[in-house]
Amino acid sequence: MTTRNRTRRNGGDLVIETLQALGARTVFGIPGQHALGLFDALSRSELHYVSSRVENNAAFAADGYARATGEVGVLFLSTGPGALTSLSGLQEAYATAVPVVVVASQIPLSGLGARRKGMLHQLDDQKASAQNVTKTQFSVHHPSGIPSAIQDAWAAAITVPQGPVWVEVPQDVLLGEVMVPPVEDALAVPYDHPPRQELIDEAVRWLATSHRTAIVAGGGVRRSTGDARRQLLRVAELLDAPVVCTPGGNSAFPHDHRLSLGSWVEDRHVTDLLEDAEVLLVVGSSLGEVTSNYFTLEPRGRLIQVDAEPRVLESNFPTLGVRADAGQALAAIVAALSGTQPGAEDSVRADWHGRSAAEAVAETHRRVEARLDGQELSRERRFLADIRAAVPAEMQTYWDMTIAAYWGWNCWDAQSGEFHSAQGAGGLGYAFPAAIGGAVGLADPADLADAAEAGGPGVLAVAGDGSAMYSIAELASAQQHGANVTWLIVDDGGYGILRDYMEETFGQATATELYRPDFVALARSFGVPAEEVPVEEVGPALTRAFKRPGPAVVVVRTLLRMWAPSHLG
Template sequence: MSHDHDDRPRLTAAQAEAALNPPPGRLGGDLVVETLQGLGATTVFGVPGAPVPGTADALDRSPLTYAGLATESGAGFAADAYGRITGEVATLLLTAGPGALAALPALQEAAAASAPVLAVCAQVPAAGLGGGRHGYRRELRDQQASFRDVVKSVHTVRTASQIPSAIAAAWESALTAPHGPVWVEIPEDVLSAGTALPPVSALDATPRELYPRPELTLVAADLLTRAERPAVIAGGGVVRADASGKLRALAERISAPVATTYGGKGAFPWTHPLSLRSWPAGPHTTELLESADVLLVVGTGLGELTTEGRTFAPRGRIVHIEADAGKLEANHPALGIHSDAREALDDLLDTVDRREDPTAAERVRAALDQHRGPGQEPGPEQRTLDAVRAALPAASPGFWDLTPLTTWAWAVFDARRPNTMHSAQGAGGPGYALPAAIGAAFADRGTPVLAVSGRDDALRSAAELSTAARQGLPVTWLITDDGGHEPPPEEQGAGPAAPDLVALAAAFGVPALRTAPESLTADLTGALRAPGPSVLVLPGRIRSRTPGRD
């Protein structure tokens, strides 16, 4: 049997010379950095002064940008956002033990959002692997066990020669649909030891494509073509697959109303005649979806948050397209199609017949009108979000902590474009918004980014103002100073009062001001246009929205 070697990577003359005569003084950490460069990484996240052992000098010599955040959790949230915004693998460097554990909530958030994050973590020396207690600093008996149920895959290195292959395999795993965080663990002595291995020059970590099975596509297309009242629920998988255009084309082809989940905001145009906007938002929208005789669910597992505590009860046939096999039909029986959303929608467009239904847009309009109510004036929450929307450029991403204002934004905020509204829906944060916005700013320094937090989350992540100030990043942080979770007066004692958030920002050298509802649009517009970071504090209590009832 002959093999075609034409597609194999070739060495340049300089690479061949370096392979035969490796530069002196290289460590195992150099192999990590060289591998990341070979795979196309440009930015690496971690904390200042504490990258993975053996990598500091290699990073300094490389063209990679080292984005150092104040905390490991902040670095993890930043990497998550970078992966979401770019669609590329975001590398996160972690030290063993407490440093790694501090990033666990961020990796859980990345897993929930299918963000491609490559966590490269140091481990105790190789002699201490495999359990037991050896008395090493930062030792965990089984460090991997804390992450195995969160990440997509775990890759363990025991020798320097295994580093390139392990990182390349993890990289491929992170980018194979469904995207997600992956874990590479390397002993500290392997990272810090000298190596005579040649520089890493050529790697192949091309992710596998996930196509739908053609017989399932044929059945799904037949169901949608013959349906009397088809409808669509689109989730974050449509955004991650860059399939918004194909979703719109399919909806128009079959005249199907489209609702987007909170994670799928922006996947379908807000003002389109077939747009049911965000779901769940009210009982009338839910009833329209439940009454569909064929319901196409694409890029969402219909989990607890999406279905209002699993109360969603569709009465028709469901076609479920999902890249994560574990989520496929996990909550409702369906014609399950295991596929990337873009590929599945593309094949459906090639297979489904055109279906005309002049009543579809009328039913959508009626459901939205019933939800709003006749003559209903917008409340303070809606007016606040309208002010934010008026100030925020359409291309600017926003990152939201789980605040009362966020629960309203899920339902009534027009994201305008895909991949521009992100919230802490997986692990719930805490302290997600500011470091995530910083990660997005590292991805694109030319686009202003918005972070939205309540007071409690602001206090948890305020240290990252130092990162934004040090790097001059275009991040505007809107803090709704709603009083936070204060204890009742009889339990408050004589402790210190809540901090002045404007003064706190000023202590980091970040411009800050106290805004008001009537001046929010102008103040936020100015802050977003100004170079570097800024903080706006909006006093006033905002009530949480009860999904489906407000």
Template structure:
């Protein structure tokens, strides 16, 4: 058969290391999907809606990162068609960008003759499709001839895999995909992301500050987790006897039950004050944004050191000593300089006191149902289960309370859009590991069509839908702010019957039986749904005047 441009794309992806592609066909992308059929050795995961498919690609990459932080960066190809198909991925790619997830988006385009004006009358035509992606993804790569394909894809792959990881976009016209390849088969393309190493002078300065600190504290963010800095962070914390608090995106990078673990109650004012009281606060892979700063309430009283791979985030919210570098490489360098500090028990006592204050605050509120639910969900999961959470009240609890050891947590709190839970979990399940998705009834309706995807691909996903009859988080926010709600109450289907109509096993649960029901569903191969009618509450954080 005559090789076409689509074959060059598939050959290049295979050479770069791809083994799985998430794709949804469209008129202008037919050359790509024919090439995938011809190749036969790349697994193609389809979907029902492009934004869900992009979430699934994101979930696949996150699951692989969590399972093998020392392995190659799992750049994940996502293939969609022109115009509407491409644009539907934007909100999902915003989440991937915010959470530093390496997704390689590839879209078709109208034929080359129709580019540039948006007036040629092609189906799906846009005046400037790439402009829609330019401020969402890390980089945009445009192809106009088949000979440009290997280099453009290599550059895009390198960009996605360079710290900070993130989504990238490649645009290829229809006639390039369908036309003759014009170049020999591609078998030896490789990408070499540059190492983002810290400047040695800055490493020395940080080591001196940590050595002299009387009360050092570490805040570990998503950048620490993405860089695979688990071992180095543990070694540094134990060397300088520094308590470690994790951001919501950094959960899992430091042992949950370690004597120096302050865990991740970042919406709690006791934790905010604990961080603020440090004479040296080492911030690893966090921009100290809205959530990590307790909605800008954080006011550090000591020296802030910020290690961040995203140059634009350095000192963007708080002044300090900024180091533009990969977290893992920075910690490796620091460990050569910081002296070992003998434990005098002060750090351990401080951490125990912090967790005791958090517990006392929670115990003073009527939150037994919510706390039991998180405990029951966690206890039901087999070791190694990947969990994916939508923007729902249970997820807000999980940000703080979830123990991620043996059950990594992936949430949409980077960009905060609805609909991540099920499609993200479908991507996680493609890795071959059991997955749990957690959604509210509002978020569930965004991705319910992907139950068909779960069935079609035989994916081992258990979906917990917590049905409170509306957008629960927004209901609380509006009520607290104005005493009334608007547009938060929702008509919804019988989720059990709907799931069964897809051929998915489903059951109605209760707060008393949800742990048992989830455990049974997780033991059953293939997709399953557990529906829990429950009206949950957010916890009330302690404010400054109450601390």
């Protein structure tokens, strides 16, 4: 923070003051010509700035920060190419309902809509480019509108379903002197989405008379503004209902609970159990492609679907659709069930064809294990187990679109940490920049003042060699900011999952093999400690990396396989 005196304030100062008043602590982004007024104002603030090297990675970092901390991620972008480059990162935040406030610069007001001027970075309609990947978009054409626009954007970002919101401010508005007094306080309150009582009453009528209820817990449980996880546990125990978590819902329900099916949504045995339920309660999930086991799920019972996003209700199956925040809806169900069943001894007793719910869950787990045992997947299972054993229980992990992550979606036990992946939009390059954001967010603010003093709990990023190349430049960002992140790169020589798909479908893979750098030497050239180890030694290598402050890289060269398509039986 600069100590130079300045009495004149501009639009950039209004942006920074409003963000600080709303509680922002950290900003991600990359400067650009039209955004210089914004970054100059940043120098006069207490906000911590994290410099990325590519805009989509800055978006991933803001996303990772928000997931790790529960706060709003803040992203600063320049006009045109900078703004457009961020869109794939914002698509992931949008698909996964992660709150991010984007402040993008624009060309001067005089050039808006006047293509003949041919200004640098000019787009015909920059805001329109963001419409598919953000909840809503705001344009500010005068300084006095800045605080209200950012406050409204913040409220929209934290309203379930949460997500990124776009605010753009022209260059001359950012640079122009303002008469608006300094922003001292700002309040952004999320819009409330309680469930309709008649829908809860009907849902409880179904649930109270069902002897085979199963629950699908999606990302909406994790992103809820209410106490959704605790309420989910209570509902499951009141109904004696097995619970499976989606990839986005991983960690929404205790993995070691007697009613937990883990996250094996891609196994036919779990699909069979869900199909057999008299009532299937789906909370915070669209029952989309992966969760429905690639649209092979065919429920024979009745469905109740709770989601804050009305567009997903009944989008894939006929359901009793309840538009609501997951936590509020689950709390209402708990209250209604408890009213008819005061004690745990009066909870619904499940009857899964002569078995208890816990017995049905245990038998399903045995079938899943037996199925994997018959597919010669010991290397893959041992690899995931070794990573899990090395990772501290509370550590947050970030996973790219790689074969290891596909395994993680189904079998990773987050324990007391959190599991984050790019499964929302499915783009490559998510894990490492998102983990940098998470590491920065979890660090002690005092440590952030000195990049040489990394602090806070570490995080793990897992990527393949193909996806690693999307974010390799962020080694510089990690080192510059002392981010306490360990990057595990699983090098199989190409796009492994695409190779798998093509070989299975066409008998051969095309365009999946890649020339790669020496990842260890490359990391070390940035000053980042790195080592390559055999697959059997991944656990000890991670343990060594976790003990070092700041970033570290571990490379494992191995070819992992997917299990056989579980929807085929």
